[in-house]
Amino acid sequence: xxxxxxxxxxxxxxxxxxxxxxxxxxxVDYNMxxxxxxxxxxxxxxxxxxxxxxxxxxxxxxxxEWPFDKLASFELHSVMNNFLYNDxxxxxxxxxxxxxxxxxxxxxxQ
Numbered sequence: 001x002x003x004x005x006x007x008x009x010x011x012x013x014x015x016x017x018x019x020x021x022x023x024x025x026x027x028v029d030y031n032m033x034x035x036x037x038x039x040x041x042x043x044x045x046x047x048x049x050x051x052x053x054x055x056x057x058x059x060x061x062x063x064x065e066w067p068f069d070k071l072a073s074f075e076l077h078s079v080m081n082n083f084l085y086n087d088x089x090x091x092x093x094x095x096x097x098x099x100x101x102x103x104x105x106x107x108x109x110q
Contacts, residue, residue: 011049022057030063041083045083046092048092055096076101080097
């Protein structure tokens with residue numbers, strides 16, 4: 001799945017299938033997914049489907065070490081420092097941050 005998405009990060013069906021697999025079977029390495037999506041975002045920081053998936057992932061995959069409030073604080077800080085500090089006009093990253101500030105029950109606004 002990762003290889004397919006790395007070849008075409010805009011492929012909506014692959015992102016939907018990845019979400020379905022996680023919902024259906026769980027068994028996902030939380031830290032590995034964070035590192036993987038972070039790597040992809042650094043390569044393509046304007047990919048709205050990738051930002052949307054990352055938000056979905058944080059809402060739906062529970063990790064006792066990362067409750068949503070702690071995660072949101074970490075993630076907002078990370079986005080500011082890694083994506084917006086040098087590229088403040090990245091509208092997709094700003095939308096992502098907006099969604100995090102709305103809380104875990106918020107639907108992703110595109």
